Amino acid sequence: MKGAGAALRHDSALKHTTGEARFADDLAEAAGTLHAALVLSDVAHGTLLSLDTEAARAMPGVVAVLGPRDIPGANDIAAIGQAEPLFADPLVEFAGQPLALVVATTRDAALLGAAAVRAGITPLEPVLSIERALELDQHVVAPQTMARGDAARAIAAAPRRMEAEFRAGGQEHFYLEGQVAIASPGEDGEIAVVASTQHPSEVQHVVARVLGGACNGVTVTCRRMGGGFGGKESNASWVAAAAALAARHTGRPVKLRLARRADMIATGKRHPFLYRWTAGFDDQGRVLGLQALLAADGGWSLDMSGGVVFRAITHALNCCDVADVSVTGCAVKTNTVSHTAFRGFGGPQGALLMEDVVHRIAAACRLPPEEVRARNFLGAAGKGEETPYGQKVEGDLIARVWAEAKRDSDWDRRRGEIAAFNATHPTLRRGLGSMVLAFGISFGVMHLNQAGALVHVYSDGSIRLAHGGTEMGQGLFVKVAQVVCDVFGVDLDRIAITATSTAEVPNTAPTAASTGSDLNGWAAHNAAQTIKGRMAEVAARRFGIAVEAVVFADNRVWAEQAGGNRFLEFAELAKLCFLERVSLSSTGFYRTPDIHWDRATMRGEPFFYFSYGAAVSEVIVDTLTGEHRCLRTDIVQDCGRSLNPAVDRGQIEGAFVQGMGWLTCEELWWDGQGRLRTVGPSTYKIPGSRDVPPIFNVRLLEGAPARSETIFRSKAVGEPPVLLAISVANALKDAIGVPALDLPATPERVLMALRGDGEKIARD
Ligand code: MTE
Ligand code: HPA
Ligand code: MOS
Numbered sequence: 202m203k204g205a206g207a208a209l210r211h212d213s214a215l216k217h218t219t220g221e222a223r224f225a226d227d228l229a230e231a232a233g234t235l236h237a238a239l240v241l242s243d244v245a246h247g248t249l250l251s252l253d254t255e256a257a258r259a260m261p262g263v264v265a266v267l268g269p270r271d272i273p274g275a276n277d278i279a280a281i282g283q284a285e286p287l288f289a290d291p292l293v294e295f296a297g298q299p300l301a302l303v304v305a306t307t308r309d310a311a312l313l314g315a316a317a318v319r320a321g322i323t324p325l326e327p328v329l330s331i332e333r334a335l336e337l338d339q340h341v342v343a344p345q346t347m348a349r350g351d352a353a354r355a356i357a358a359a360p361r362r363m364e365a366e367f368r369a370g371g372q373e374h375f376y377l378e379g380q381v382a383i384a385s386p387g388e389d390g391e392i393a394v395v396a397s398t399q400h401p402s403e404v405q406h407v408v409a410r411v412l413g414g415a416c417n418g419v420t421v422t423c424r425r426m427g428g429g430f431g432g433k434e435s436n437a438s439w440v441a442a443a444a445a446l447a448a449r450h451t452g453r454p455v456k457l458r459l460a461r462r463a464d465m466i467a468t469g470k471r472h473p474f475l476y477r478w479t480a481g482f483d484d485q486g487r488v489l490g491l492q493a494l495l496a497a498d499g500g501w502s503l504d505m506s507g508g509v510v511f512r513a514i515t516h517a518l519n520c521c522d523v524a525d526v527s528v529t530g531c532a533v534k535t536n537t538v539s540h541t542a543f544r545g546f547g548g549p550q551g552a553l554l555m556e557d558v559v560h561r562i563a564a565a566c567r568l569p570p571e572e573v574r575a576r577n578f579l580g581a582a583g584k585g586e587e588t589p590y591g592q593k594v595e596g597d598l599i600a601r602v603w604a605e606a607k608r609d610s611d612w613d614r615r616r617g618e619i620a621a622f623n624a625t626h627p628t629l630r631r632g633l634g635s636m637v638l639a640f641g642i643s644f645g646v647m648h649l650n651q652a653g654a655l656v657h658v659y660s661d662g663s664i665r666l667a668h669g670g671t672e673m674g675q676g677l678f679v680k681v682a683q684v685v686c687d688v689f690g691v692d693l694d695r696i697a698i699t700a701t702s703t704a705e706v707p708n709t710a711p712t713a714a715s716t717g718s719d720l721n722g723w724a725a726h727n728a729a730q731t732i733k734g735r736m737a738e739v740a741a742r743r744f745g746i747a748v749e750a751v752v753f754a755d756n757r758v759w760a761e762q763a764g765g766n767r768f769l770e771f772a773e774l775a776k777l778c779f780l781e782r783v784s785l786s787s788t789g790f791y792r793t794p795d796i797h798w799d800r801a802t803m804r805g806e807p808f809f810y811f812s813y814g815a816a817v818s819e820v821i822v823d824t825l826t827g828e829h830r831c832l833r834t835d836i837v838q839d840c841g842r843s844l845n846p847a848v849d850r851g852q853i854e855g856a857f858v859q860g861m862g863w864l865t866c867e868e869l870w871w872d873g874q875g876r877l878r879t880v881g882p883s884t885y886k887i888p889g890s891r892d893v894p895p896i897f898n899v900r901l902l903e904g905a906p907a908r909s910e911t912i913f914r915s916k917a918v919g920e921p922p923v924l925l926a927i928s929v930a931n932a933l934k935d936a937i938g939v940p941a942l943d944l945p946a947t948p949e950r951v952l953m954a955l956r957g958d959g960e961k962i963a964r965d
Contacts, residue, residue, distance in 0.1 A: 204687030205913040208847035212679040212698050213425065213672075224427050225381045225397050226458055234383075235264055237447045237457040238311035240301040240318040241467055242293045245329070245536040245875030249291040249300065251321035257303055260317060262310030265450055268301040272446060274413025278439040280403060285502045285539070287411060287439055287446075293322055294501035295536050296876040297466035299439075304447045304455060312460070327536035327875045331368075331475040331498050334533035341499035342510045342532035347517075347803040349589040350525030355490025359481025363565060366478075367557055369550055369944040371498070372471035372543055372863040373879075375887050376673075378427025380468060381458040382441035384448035390414055392445050394421045398437035399429045399671050400711035405703045407438035408445045416703075419445075424700035429673035430859070431542030434711045435504055436468040462880045469541030470869065472497040472509055472532065474550045480558055486566045486573035487583070490525040493517060493554055497547070499532030500539035506532035509540075509547035511645040515590060515807065516551030519924075520599045520639040521559070521577040522584040528554075536875050542713060544859060545923040548640055552924050556636070556931065557941055564940035564962045570931065571635050575603065579639065592806045594639055595908070598813045602837050602902060603637045606815035609898060610835035615819065623936075630822045631832075632936025636928035637815045640921035641808030642715060643796050649710040650793035650809075652720035656685065656728040657786045658736075660779035662772025664689065665697045669709030670721035672701075675919055676848035677717040683844055684722045684912060688729035690753035691771055706788075715917035718844055719809070720791055722912035728789025736785070739778050740769060794910070810909040812916050813902070814838040816857070816925035818894070820932040827952030829936070831861065831929050833896035838925070841907035841916030853899050853922040860926025862888040864944050865933070938962045 203209060216222035242249075254266040269276045269290035279285040289298050303314035328334050356362060382396040382404075392412065398404050401421040408419045421441070426433055440457055447455040459467065478493035495513050499506040514530040532540075559577065563570035580586045580596015587593050612633070619631045644650050654668035666685055672678045678698045686693050703709075710720065736758070737751040744751070744760035744767060752759040758774045760767040769777070778785055798805035816836045822829040836857065840849045866886045870879045879885040906914035933946050939954045940962050 203693060205683050205844050206842065207683060207845065209679055209683065209693065209845055210847060211676050212682065222425065224378050224425065225383060225395050228383070228395065230456070231385060231454045234454040234456060235304050235306060235447065235451055236308040236311045237302050237304045237444060237455050238315040239299045239443065239463055239467065240303065240315045241463060242289060242298045242300055242320060242322065243296055243876060244293055244322045244324055245296040246327035247293045247322040247324040249289050249293050249320060249322050252301055253319040254301065257314040257317040260310065260314050262306040263303060263314040264306065265304040265447065266301055266318065267304065267446060267450060271450060272411055273449065274411045277410060278407050278442055279503070280435040280505060282503050287442055295538050296874065297538055299467060302443050302447060304451060329535060329537065329871065329875045331473070331496050331533050334535050335496060339534045340531050341503045341534045342506045344529050344531040345803065346527055346529045347514045347590055348527040352490045352492045352525045352527040355525030356479055356481035356492065359489040360483045361565070362479065362481050363561060364479045365557065365561055365941065367476050367941055367943055369474045369553055371473040371540060371869050372867055373465055373869060373885055374430040374432030374470070374543060376426070376428030376430060376432055379459050379461060379464040380433065380437060380440040382444040383454060383456045384441065384444040385454040386448045386452055391418045392448060394419065394441050394445060396421055396423055396437050396441045397426045397433055398423050398441065399433045399673060399713055400437065401671065401701050401703050402709045403435065403711065404438045404441045407442045411442040411446055412449055420702065420704045422700045422702040423671050426671065426673040430544045431546065431713065432468060434542040434713050436541060465880045466877050467538065469500060469504055469539045471543035471863065472499065472506065472540040472547065472550065476554055476557065478554065478558060480562065482562050484566055486562050486568045486576055488523045488558060488562065488577050491523045491558065492527045493529070495528065495530045495551065495554060497532040498535055498537065498540060500535060500537045502539040504539040504541050506540065508645045512547035513551035515588070515641060516548040517554045518589065519552040519555045520579060520637045521555050521574065522579045524585065526589050537871065544856065545920045546714065548920065549860065549923050552638065552927065556927055560931065560934060561940045574637065591804045592808060594811055598839060598905060599637060599639055602813045602815040602839060605837045606635065606817050606835055609837060609900065610817035612817060628824050630824055630936040632820050632822065632932045633817065634928045634931025634935050635815065635817045636925050636931060638813065638921055638924040640812045640924065642719065642812055642917045643793055643807060643809045644710065644714045644716060645807060647796060647798060650716070650720065650796060651710060652724040652791050653706040653709060654721060654724035654728040654789040655705050656725060656732060656789065658732055658775050660776050662695065662770070662775040663697065664695050665699060666725060667699050667702065667705040668721040668725050669701065669706040670717045671712040673712070675717065675852060676845060677712065677721065680718045680844045680848060681721050681725045684726050685729045688726055688733055689771065691756050715919035715921065717919070718915065719911055719917055722844065723791035724789045726789065726912060727791060728787045731787040731789065732785055735783050736774055736778055739781055739783055740774055743769065743777065810907055810911065810916065812839055812921040814921055814925055816928040818928040818932045820929060820936055822933065822936045822951060824955050827948035827955065829933060829951065831894045834894040834928070835898045836922065836925055837900050837902055838922055839902040839905055839916060840918050841905065841911060842914040843901055844913060844915040846901055849901060849918045850899055852918045854897065856920065856922035857925050858888050858893055860923040861892065861929050864926055864930045865946050868945050868947055
């Protein structure tokens with residue numbers, strides 16, 4: 202029996218590698234299926250005066266051209282709050298905004314039709330930078346401040362002061378499978394949608410809203426995504442709504458699969474950030490007071506920027522403590538695509554603040570940044586163990602992950618070795634950098650911290666598992682199945698893992714915030730536990746023993762107290778339950794207990810617990826070209842008592858490399874008119890297999906199970922290790938001898954820094 206804690210492979214691992222795993226676009230098309238393509242604006246800001254669709258309509262294969270006037274319900278795809286139009290009407294707010302949809306008998310015909318639509322747009326002045334939007338005071342999330350003590354006074358009273366500004370870029374999700382949805386009309390206005398989505402319930406709501414119907418007429422399913430990374434939390438909804446609109450109009454199934462270019466232009470990315478801060482500190486590098494502004498580029502609409510700003514603010518001090526602090530966060534409104542969830546959801550951007558503070562102050566004090574960071578750790582001497590918003594953090598685990606990463610990486614010896622290398626090599630520079638993280642787990646939006654499951658045991662003893670979580674490659678389905686195995690004491694091969702469906706589990710949260718296994722694991726546990734209780738009663742009667750004495754293990758049900766080895770096969774008992782007319786089906790529900798947040802005071806305990814981790818990375822930089830390689834990374838990551846160490850290891854490696862991409866090679870570039878010009882892999886460089894550190898030691902922290910009541914004492918893992926990639930950026934600073942770098946630290950930026958465009962670290 203391999204339940205919780207077993208290092209099992211991903212349930213679809215073989216199918217992924219052989220190509221047998223079916224993604225939305227692999228499903229056999231129903232007879233009469235039509236294909237849709239979007240007409241996108243190439244103007245960043247303006248008023249749409251006319252849409253000339255005549256040429257498109259006359260093209261072979263084109264069946265319909267649909268715009269805002271064709272929407273039977275609301276032209277509104279917003280996840281929360283203000284209306285966000287599916288099709289611009291008449292205000293155009295970014296280059297790439299959908300204007301209309303062309304439906305045709307083939308995908309090529311639809312794409313050609315879309316290219317033939319002419320939009321008449323009167324241009325308006327676009328706002329394309331965070332600075333300009335700040336000047337104009339235009340926000341999608343108004344500035345909000347988390348404060349404790351008196352930062353201004355503490356800074357004024359400190360022995361030393363510093364002011365700085367820096368920036369971090371956004372990031373394209375670059376999921377392997379792009380956005381796709383297939384909508385099929387049924388009887389009585391029903392619609393069935395297959396979508397690549399992290400949030401089937403929101404797809405359901407948005408489709409119902411756009412079609413002007415009720416949720417019970419819309420069924421959304423998703424077996425798996427070829428990656429989501431946050432990019433399919435809200436953006437999947439409007440793609441599905443467009444397909445559903447076309448299905449409603451034509452009465453035929455419609456597939457909308459975005460081409461990579463359209464996907465990159467029209468869907469949101471990680472928020473770019475601008476940072477401005479002032480700190481007061483002492484000669485030992487202790488930060489005594491800190492005031493900071495974190496300004497995210499929200500893009501043209503709200504989307505989930507409120508949650509991203511919340512997470513950036515609450516993670517701005519990361520694993521450190523500053524007694525007197527004031528952190529203001531906002532998301533400005535610009536004429537760019539609406540930025541959205543991306544692995545870490547503002548947490549990585551928040552953590553960059555304290556790393557910048559630590560590294561600049563360390564340079565000023567002529568101290569190693571690791572020393573300065575450790576002196577400011579939550580729980581360090583003279584420091585508190587509570588975040589500024591009032592939540593307790595486990596300082597002992599912060600100190601422990603750092604001590605272990607330092608030891609694993611052989612830090613002291615390699616420092617010496619690197620110094621010797623750098624002293625002699627004419628052009629190459631090596632550098633060592635580190636990162637320590639404390640990442641809060643739970644959705645910042647409190648009501649999303651809930652999950653449901655539906656478990657059936659059939660009379661042959663086989664089990665069918667459904668829950669509200671979605672599979673995007675992260676291994677959620679196998680982990681939740683392992684939980685159910687554990688409850689019933691059966692092997693994994695008894696459990697059928699099924700597609701997520703709004704018809705089976707309603708009103709779900711997105712699979713996001715790394716909470717998938719925490720929430721759905723408990724919900725499935727609770728469903729299985731209910732059935733197990735009923736089965737135990739039947740077994741107890743049969744054995745003539747107390748219910749408490751019945752034990753489920755090794756695919757059997759045992760009469761533990763009876764002595765000997767009396768048992769029923771699990772399947773036998775299932776059959777018995779059926780004959781005795783006992784229900785073998787149950788829903789299960791879970792809500793995260795004890796979390797709360799007061800928006801007015803910006804205080805509370807919004808996270809069920811924290812995840813901790815530390816990393817050390819070494820880079821080598823070519824000072825002639827600015828290029829670098831990461832040579833080695835050592836990671837210690839806290840996963841509590843891991844539900845599946847094999848899957849968790851994969852998550853840590855993947856998150857780290859994805860974070861490395863964000864910070865070193867992935868650069869989004871918009872031209873002067875606000876048009877994104879990095880629209881494919883030739884101009885947008887994601888990390889490749891050769892960028893994975895050749896020495897990559899990933900270890901799960903041992904013997905530190907979650908202290909909160911998490912499912913089998915496990916901890917979330919999906920997002921926190923993204924922050925560990927900051928160790929690579931820190932190693933680059935070390936190699937080239939600068940305290941700060943704007944990110945991503947592309948070869949160009951590194952070269953500029955080497956040529957002395959920035960401050961240098963004084964070396965004694
Ligand atoms: N891993 C893979 N392979 N593909 C993904 O799309 N998304 C990440 C992370 N790991 C992702 C991934 C993000 S953004 C989140 S929030 C979590 O997985 C969501 O899943 P979980 O809550 O089950 O960890
Ligand atoms: N993470 C991801 N998605 C979310 C969150 C979060 O914290 N809150 C609301 N949606
Ligand atoms: Mo992950 S950014 O919370 O989908």
